[in-house]
Amino acid sequence: MKKERMKDLFRDWRVLALLILLVLSVIAIYPHFDNNGNLTTNLQYGLDLQQGAWLQLEFKAEVVGFTTTEPVDTFVTNLSKSLDTDVIQVDASHLEIRKSFTQAELEPYFAAEGGTVVSYQPGISAATADLVKQILEQKINAMGTKDAKVNTLTGLNNVARYVRVEMAGVDMNQAQQIIGKQGKFEIRIQTTGNSTEHVLYGDSITSVQVPSQSPAGSGNWGVGFTLSEDGASTFQSAAIKYGATVDPSNHKLAMLLDNQTVYSAPLSQQLAGSLQSEPTRELFASTGTGTNGMQEATNLEIQLRAGALPVDVSVAGSGSTSASLGQHYMTMCLIAGILALIMVAFVIFYRYREPRIVLPMVLINASEIVILLGFISVIKFQMDLPTIAGLIAVLGTGIDQLVVITDEILHEGIVPSPNVYLKRLARALTIIVIAAATVLIAMLPLALMDLSTLKGFAIITMMGVIVGVVMTRPAYGKIIMEILSE
Incomplete structure (x- = not known):
């Protein structure tokens, strides 16, 4: 009887889809031994987990709101000549001045050309920031540097004041040479x-x-x-x-x-x-x-x-990670992940005192992490400390939702009939979908905004929620039904 139930379980499309996705994820991660006999994978590690350097550059330019009594084209041309720099019209009421001036220094020039400074914001427009990002990415790629990230930090007013460049596998001197190098x-x-x-x-x-x-x-x-x-x-x-x-x-x-x-x-x-x-x-x-x-x-x-940025920049901040420190962080992250899984298993066992419930919960929870690591490997997403934090957060939120399913099914302390079971499972999944939607909405701003240190956390948390709702929760509902029915 048990063999027949197991066959039926593995024939279920939800369980079968989960198993296939797990196998594909392991293939994508591709754990193997390198030439030195060390275990390695296809996962790419960011600046936190290996040797590397980062530079934060400040743009020496400003976006200025203006009014003028002259034709705009004439005003911009004359202003460019008097300031001896490129002046780009961003929109009907804003100019980008590609040279460092204070507002007090600009006002006489504007007045001389028939204009007035209405607002002043250090930085560059979003369009120029995107150009800077493309130039830096092309320059870094041309130098053969791998695992590099370029993020322009753009505010809600569409003005970018800083750009942050992270390059794993290089020291600070190399990073500065790459950023400053022009092509021939x-x-x-x-x-x-x-x-x-x-x-x-x-x-x-x-x-x-x-x-x-x-x-x-x-x-x-x-x-x-x-x-x-x-x-x-x-x-x-x-x-x-x-x-x-x-x-x-x-x-x-x-x-x-x-x-x-x-x-x-x-x-x-x-x-x-x-x-x-x-x-x-x-x-x-x-x-x-x-x-x-x-x-x-x-x-x-x-x-x-040829690699020259459209505006001058100055180094506003820098830092580096040594190879030994990166290895230490990687080891500590691995230990933290294992401890988190063990603690989850302990808490679940303390609540239910039933190994047949605890084991599927822990395995389903671990399978989500494997699937997410496979996703990270496929899209070449760099793993850093915020990404690791996102994976650990997925462990916590994932087990919460599995507890919701189990408690809903065992609402009266006994295993319900199949019809009642399906109704309770549907109710539990509805609760989970609503909870997942709130997490997605909360994480979306972090994923979209140019907060490079938090993007990894937000993206991984969102992906964990999606994988859970679409794949692992329905599969767990089928698995736990078969276990409780015994």
Whole structure:
């Protein structure tokens, strides 16, 4: 009879789905021995659990609310010239000034150009913060650094004042070199066949504009950039020398970053004609139309900067973790997890005094952790101390919900009939779903906001709740029914 009941249990889709997910999670985690005979997995560890360094950088810029009696375009252009820096219009009433000024220093400049400072906030706009994040990520990836995280800390007013960079596996000196390093940017002109000749290096580019549509009105997206006076003369001479001004289609302009071609296109007829007579400092690299053209323009802007950020930064904070300290933290986290599971088992046994109830509860609880670790491994999420805290929190909330199911079923101290059992199980699951919804709502702001040290905790807690409601609670309800029916 018992064998038949066990077969029926494992044929149940809820139990079967749980077992399949457990097997897939173990495969994703892939525990194995490395070449040195040490047990390792596919899990990636963050800065807290291995050697690494972090830097918090402060943007030397500000977002200013303004009013003006002048046309906005004229006002922005004149202000940019008087301040000798890039001034970007964020929206109808805010400007981003990419240089460090106090509000008192800005007010005379605004007044001179026919404007007034309405509000002042140190930092950069959310769009520029996203660009900074992409530049830093590309720079870190180009250096071959693994397990790196870049988080811009953006407030509710959409102004970011800081960016935090975490790099596991490197020391502080390496981290500072990687952040400060620029790539080698080069412009070349096609001569004959696939041969090209050097024209300029990136130091001849004095400024790079944000992606925009062509001023000619063609609808093409692209990036405008400005050459120095010497760079413009050199560019004109090379274009004439190699025939790009008279035969643009066979003498394309190529841009390379660290010897990799990032852009290649012929000169426009208008630019080719103007270069015949005079140097041109203002250039526009067209990338195409539509969404794809806009994305290509964004990528090209990053390449043109060659790793240089659009605004200056200063180090507002830094820190590092040694290899021995990271190993100590990892060991303590493992001990904390095991102790948490043991304490859960002890409390459950003290409550029910029935091993047949305690064992399924503990195993179901442990299975949630394995499934979450498999999920972490698949998405390459870094495990750090907040993530570990989230896993331990899942142990606690998970066992609470299993107790709700068990107590609801044993409401009168006896095993109910199958029909009554299903009604009580449905009522228990309803309570659990409502409780899970409150946890998800509470954790959602932490998961979405740029609080990098708390994101891991929030995401893992939310995933634990979802896995519990969708997978482990229904499976436990079926398992405990079979056990109590005996």
